[in-house]
Amino acid sequence: MASSERNLQTCEVPDATVQRLPLYLEKLKLLQAIGVEDVSSRQLAESLDIKASQLRHDFHYFGGFSRPGRPYRVEKLVTALEQIIGVDRPVPTAIVGAGHLGQALANYPGLQLQGFPIRAIFDVNPKLLGLEIRGQPVRDLDDLEPVCRREGIKIGVITVPASSAQEVVNRLVAAGVTGLLNFAPTELKVPGHVSVRHERLTVGIMALSFKVKCGALARSAAGNEPGPLAGSA
Amino acid sequence: MASSERNLQTCEVPDATVQRLPLYLEKLKLLQAIGVEDVSSRQLAESLDIKASQLRHDFHYFGGFSRPGRPYRVEKLVTALEQIIGVDRPVPTAIVGAGHLGQALANYPGLQLQGFPIRAIFDVNPKLLGLEIRGQPVRDLDDLEPVCRREGIKIGVITVPASSAQEVVNRLVAAGVTGLLNFAPTELKVPGHVSVRHERLTVGIMALSFKVKCGALARSAAGNEPGPLAGSA
DNA sequence: TAGATTGTTAATCGATTAACAATC
DNA sequence: TAGATTGTTAATCGATTAACAATC
Numbered sequence: 001m002a003s004s005e006r007n008l009q010t011c012e013v014p015d016a017t018v019q020r021l022p023l024y025l026e027k028l029k030l031l032q033a034i035g036v037e038d039v040s041s042r043q044l045a046e047s048l049d050i051k052a053s054q055l056r057h058d059f060h061y062f063g064g065f066s067r068p069g070r071p072y073r074v075e076k077l078v079t080a081l082e083q084i085i086g087v088d089r090p091v092p093t094a095i096v097g098a099g100h101l102g103q104a105l106a107n108y109p110g111l112q113l114q115g116f117p118i119r120a121i122f123d124v125n126p127k128l129l130g131l132e133i134r135g136q137p138v139r140d141l142d143d144l145e146p147v148c149r150r151e152g153i154k155i156g157v158i159t160v161p162a163s164s165a166q167e168v169v170n171r172l173v174a175a176g177v178t179g180l181l182n183f184a185p186t187e188l189k190v191p192g193h194v195s196v197r198h199e200r201l202t203v204g205i206m207a208l209s210f211k212v213k214c215g216a217l218a219r220s221a222a223g224n225e226p227g228p229l230a231g232s233a
Numbered sequence: 234m235a236s237s238e239r240n241l242q243t244c245e246v247p248d249a250t251v252q253r254l255p256l257y258l259e260k261l262k263l264l265q266a267i268g269v270e271d272v273s274s275r276q277l278a279e280s281l282d283i284k285a286s287q288l289r290h291d292f293h294y295f296g297g298f299s300r301p302g303r304p305y306r307v308e309k310l311v312t313a314l315e316q317i318i319g320v321d322r323p324v325p326t327a328i329v330g331a332g333h334l335g336q337a338l339a340n341y342p343g344l345q346l347q348g349f350p351i352r353a354i355f356d357v358n359p360k361l362l363g364l365e366i367r368g369q370p371v372r373d374l375d376d377l378e379p380v381c382r383r384e385g386i387k388i389g390v391i392t393v394p395a396s397s398a399q400e401v402v403n404r405l406v407a408a409g410v411t412g413l414l415n416f417a418p419t420e421l422k423v424p425g426h427v428s429v430r431h432e433r434l435t436v437g438i439m440a441l442s443f444k445v446k447c448g449a450l451a452r453s454a455a456g457n458e459p460g461p462l463a464g465s466a
Numbered sequence: 467t468a469g470a471t472t473g474t475t476a477a478t479c480g481a482t483t484a485a486c487a488a489t490c
Numbered sequence: 491t492a493g494a495t496t497g498t499t500a501a502t503c504g505a506t507t508a509a510c511a512a513t514c
Contacts, residue, residue, distance in 0.1 A: 011443075011444070011447035011448075011450075011451065014480075014481065015440075016480090016481065016482090017481090018440050018443050018444070019436060019440050021439065021440075021443065022433070022435060022436040022439035022440065023433075023436065025439070026418065026435070040494085040495065040496090041495080041496070042494095042495085049420070050482095051482075051483060051484090053482080053483055053484065053485090054481090054482060054483070056496065056497070056498085057481090057482075057483085057497095057498090059496095059497090060496095060497065060498065063497085064497095065496090065497095066495085066496060066497090067488095067489070067490080067495090067496070067497085068487085068488050068489040068490075068495065068496040068497060069488080069489040069490030069494075069495050069496065070489080070490060070495070070496070071494095071495065071496085072496090084443065085439050085442055085443050085446070086442040086443055086445065086446030087439065087442060091442055091445075093438075100336060100337040100340040100341065101337045101341065103333060103337065104333040104334045104336065104337035105434075107333040108333065108334065108434070110418070110434065110435050111434075111435070111438070114435045114438070114439065115442075116438055116442075154445065155438065155441065155442070155445065157438075178445050178448060178449065179441045179442065179444070179445035180441075181437060181438055181441055185259065185343070187282075193448055193452060194448075195441055195444040195445050195448060197437050197438075197440060197441045197444075199434075199437050200255070200256075201338075201341065201343065201344075201432075202255060202259070202343050202344070202347045203252060203255040203256065204414060204430055204432050205326075205344070205347070205349055205388065205390075205414055205430075206254065206255035206258070206318050206320065206347065207248075207251050207252050207254075207255065207430060208388065208412045208413075208414055208428055208430045209318055209319040209320060209324055209348075209349075209388070209412065210244075210251050210254065210317065210318050210319055211244070211251070211412070211428040211430075212319065212324075212387060212388065212411050212412035212428050213318075213319030214244035215244075215411060215426055215427075215428060216411065217244075218244065219426060247504075247505065249504090249505065249506090250505090273470085273471065273472090274471080274472070275470095275471085283506095284506075284507060284508090286506080286507055286508065286509090287505090287506060287507070289472065289473070289474085290473095290474090290505090290506075290507085292472095292473090293472095293473065293474065296473085297473095298472090298473095299471085299472060299473090300471090300472065300473085300512095300513070300514080301471065301472040301473060301511085301512050301513040301514075302470075302471050302472065302512080302513040302514030303471070303472070303513080303514060304470095304471065304472085305472090
């Protein structure tokens with residue numbers, strides 16, 4: 001118990017584990033919604049296509065979700081994971097850049113539902129200032145600092161062009177934002193107390209392209225090119 | 234050389250390496266654009282915040298980008314990586330689901346620029362059928378198969394609700410699509426020759442939330458809460 | 467030549483998986 | 491009890507890093 005407390009505080013949790021926590025939470029919430037009360041590590045792991053021992057190993061960093069012999073209580077697990085991830089209370093979030101991607105994210109219900117309500121949207125383009133998305137007006141970038149402070153914004157979503165990303169980030173950090181979700185294709189310099197996560201849309205599609213190309217090569221080498229209708233589920 | 238050919242064909246390349254290839258390509262194209270002709274593994278690695286030995290190790294799976302003693306030629310490397318990733322010629326891509334996210338992706342210039350021209354957009358909503366995005370009309374989902382075949386669509390981007398994702402995927406696969414970029418929060422069943430990549434927006438923001446929360450805990454434990462203006466770059 | 471660079475292998479490091487005692 | 495389950499440690503596996511010969 002003492003060691004799991006230390007893990008929580010110093011965050012000595014592997015990144016690979018951290019990335020799986022949201023998947024666990026998502027699946028558990030789904031189970032909760034259909035009225036499932038108990039779940040074993042094997043059931044939960046199988047539904048996520050991972051090994052049960054990996055799931056238990058992940059949970060072990062935080063410790064004490066159940067006792068040997070007893071399966072997990074879905075509700076307890078949801079509560080615990082929400083606390084661990086930090087979405088046990090809403091995390092006020094702002095979107096900077098109300099172009100196509102920014103608007104899409106502002107409209108996406110998942111963010112609000114998962115605990116990240118959009119409390120502010122900013123853009124430099126005066127033509128967008130009239131626009132309102134899910135009850136939030138697009139505001140002038142000039143108002144960034146006072147609005148972010150007033151709303152207690154914790155996370156900033158960067159959907160501005162790469163050329164203005166760093167300046168926007170500096171202002172968000174100065175206004176007290178400590179987490180940045182960066183969709184701009186550029187590196188960002190931030191002070192040590194700020195966390196950044198890059199979301200690169202083109203990395204995903206390129207990695208996919210590589211696999212597609214390799215699959216095609218492998219099949220043509222093996223000489224068993226499937227007809228377009230073959231094998232469809 | 235024989236072993237690197239085998240790697241190319243059977244794709245025995247670690248996923249971690251595959252995910253870095255697009256980053257290398259992106260940075261190299263940037264260097265090319267500003268007229269840089271040569272680059273060393275150290276320079277390139279440093280600009281991406283990785284170790285030079287890792288970069289050389291990655292390149293070694295494909296082999297023969299330079300000779301000992303000579304730095305890499307930017308142009309040769311760009312060409313080679315484009316071929317390896319499979320973007321040396323355009324990869325016809327379709328977007329299924331023209332809601333906010335689908336429209337944002339269709340409008341995103343990066344996809345076209347990186348080698349993935351959007352050659353078709355589909356939706357079930359009749360109200361969207363008049364819409365045209367960057368020269369592509371939103372088409373009726375009923376026309377999916379003939380249009381995908383005619384345009385030679387290789388990659389399908391899934392931006393429909395989770396409830397209809399599997400059906401859309403079945404139809405895309407039947408129409409000859411072999412790569413799927415899935416934004417719907419659901420697992421997909423596909424035949425073996427099809428590659429799927431999940432893009433989970435909420436996983437990214439939740440992992441970020443975890444790090445933010447841990448950072449706050451660590452600082453409050455250490456008792457050195459920085460003022461909101463401290464340390465800003 | 468001397469210093470710098472790549473390609474390639476070996477060493478290290480970390481993450482995943484297996485195993486099993488304790489428990490229900 | 492017998493079968494199933496968790497928490498926890500050890501074994502395995504794979505990825506990253508270091509080292510260095512060959513080369514410019």
